Amino acid sequence: MPEGDTVWNTARVLQRALAGARLTGSDFRVPQLAATDLTGWTVRESASRGKHLLLRLESPPGATTPGPPSAADRPPSGPDSGTRWTLHSHLRMDGAWRAYAPGERWAARPAHLIRVVLRSPHAVAVGYHLHDLALVPTAAEDQLVGHLGPDLLGPDWDPAEAVRRLAAHPDTTIGEALLDQRNLAGIGNLYKCEVLFLRGMSPWTPVRAVADLAGTVNLAQKLLAANRGRWTQSTTGSLHRGQTSYVYGRRAQPCRRCGTAIRKEELGERVTYWCPVCQPERPG
Structure with missing residues (x-):
């Protein structure tokens, strides 16, 4: 699942492949960037912010760079103004x-899902089925992730x-609150379900x-941090297929603690998995 740890891992993949390289070509397959050419641009770094990927670039001197839609969106003046951009x-x-x-x-995905290709002398980065793809001045990143x-x-x-x-939102369910990236960035449905099971909530x-x-958010951070650097997400400590989660994706299977069948139900706009014994059901 592309949750915070997966996005962190992806940022490291792009960092190793492209950081410091000058791009030899680019191919954007989305309407808003179809005419953009990043040939000659240098990749400065790849970073993640919650579930967002930020590929920071520097345009060569004198290059024609895509302008922001209005003067109000332009980066502050200075030596780097107009030269540093974030994909x-x-x-x-x-x-x-x-x-x-x-x-x-x-070979990762069908070709029709490709949204962008970035070429360098030693690597090619291919983005599949990407969402919210945008090129903005690095100084304006907060417009996308500042919230x-x-x-x-x-x-x-x-x-x-x-x-x-x-x-600050006491009436919101904890299941929905943990998924709200405005509260803390990086938790997705898998970690939401697993954290709440482990907390008995x-x-x-x-x-x-x-x-x-505090104990809930600290546990969430520990679980995500434990999965950095690997693609198999595990909250149980096991990396064996079918043994990596306590409740997530295990509807009708026995709880690993008490043996009760795991349940699945919608909560807000997402499904949730939980054990009705280890996590007592809501009143009524």
Whole structure:
């Protein structure tokens, strides 16, 4: 699942493949960037912010760069003004970036899902089914990610701030609150379900009734951090197929603690998995 740890891993893949390289070609297959050519641009770094990918670039001197839609959106004046740009993408549920050696077959996804290709002398980065693809001045990144809460895998991680943001909406269910990226950035449905199981908490518990919000966000951070650097996400400690989660994706299977059948139900706009015994059901 492309949650915070997957996006972090993807950013590292692009960093190893492209950082410091001058692009020898680009191919955008989305209408808003179809005429954009990044040939000659240098990749400065690849970073993640919650579930967002930020590929930071520098245009060569004198290059024609895509202008922001209005003067109000232009970066501040200075020596780097108009030369540093960020290619922003969001993986959502089905997006992916893959890095290939020059001449290697692109076999990750069907070709019709390709949204962008970036070529360098030593690697080719291919973005499949990317969402919210945009090229903006690096100084204006906050317009895209400034609303996010503390990043569980980022240098800005601040558990106290995450708790403050969660507590500011006491009537929201904890299941929905953990998925709200404005509270804390990086948790997706998998980690939401697993954290709540491990805390013995029903997903329908209102935030005001959560006795230890700090313990909840700290556990979420530990789970995501434990999965950095690998593609198999596990909350149980096992990497064997079918043994990596406690409740997520296990509807009707026995709970690993008590043996009760795991349940699945919609919560907000997402499904949730939980054990009705280990996580007592909501009243009524």
